[in-house]
Amino acid sequence: MNYTEIDWKLIFDILKSISIITASCVAIYGINSWRREARWKRKYELAEEVLSNMYEAHQAIKIIRSPIGLGSEGSSREKSENEIKEQTEIFNQAYVTRERFQRNKKPIEKLQSLKFRFITVYGKDYEKYFDKFSQTINRIFSASDLIAMVKLGQFEHDKEFKLQIMKENNKVLYNVFKGEDEIEKELNNAITAIEDKCRAVIGKNN
Template sequence: MEIIESIVVIIASLVAVWGIIRWRLEEKWKRKYELAEEILASIYEFEQNVDYMRLGISTKEEVSDRVRQENETPEISRALDQAFIIRTRFNKNKEAYDKLRSLRFRFMAVYGKDHGKHILDFITIVNKVFSATDEFIWLSAGEFDYDPEYKRERLKEIRKILYSSSKEDPIKKELGEKIAALERICRTIIDKNF
């Protein structure tokens, strides 16, 4: 009888240990799942905000707060207005950007340091748009007037970055590629049943 009781105690102990291990694994998976879901939701919101920021249509109200300089030419004024609109639209939805930046560190902690690059890629896209606004202002202010062909080509490329369009939109294409890469990583967890 003692042998049977010993076997029952051993089996009960093994089941308890197995239950604890299983619970810990499930909790770890749950944290990964929730983070993956939060990251995907954040990048979809980020994509929508970048589209809004780059929308080619604007209203006079969007630039009514911009302080104008006395010596602004009409060209510089238009360029400054466009830069102001893009940055104002960005600032209205900055929370999504900030959230994505903060999620980067959690993503690195859970998935590995090398995965932080994927979130950094989204931040880089916004920086490209801001750099394009700066270059647009410089070109409008007369930079490269001595080389009109170069200036015309640069302005054409800059407009592709600043404004969303249906054809040849490098920002939309880059965003799509970055989202697809992040989806592949996150879907490995989300699509997995525990």
């Protein structure tokens, strides 16, 4: 038996095994690296989409709360048969917020769908910041309805209470240009919390 031939064959087999092991390690590392890259990319895209959509939703709420409007706003409301002119004006005015919401609801509704993706990745602690937007819309609708009730003669027996309702709900219904706007403050706090998380992912610490 030729020992030299056996030695070379053994060496060849060892080298072949090493090359296979090396190739496997490289492949595994490549797959893991690709997975990390894909996972980071998904997080990046989600953070970017959530942040831009939250800005759009914020702008939509500003439009809904604008004290400046057109005389024809609210007129798309379906009137009841027994309404008198004064009632129609009050009901139409109360309906303005709902008309504006219908025209600007897309980013607000989309934000709610993005919420579930976001909290799946980052946890339910962030849910409350998304919910602040839908809660704000409900508060605006409620404020509009309460103001209409006062104008229609409700709470007439208590003028002090009536004035208080008008004052508090006007602050919710309309943007406050002088003094502190509580609605804006709450929305900005929610945006800041999501911004901090998203910018850490996006990599823009502005």
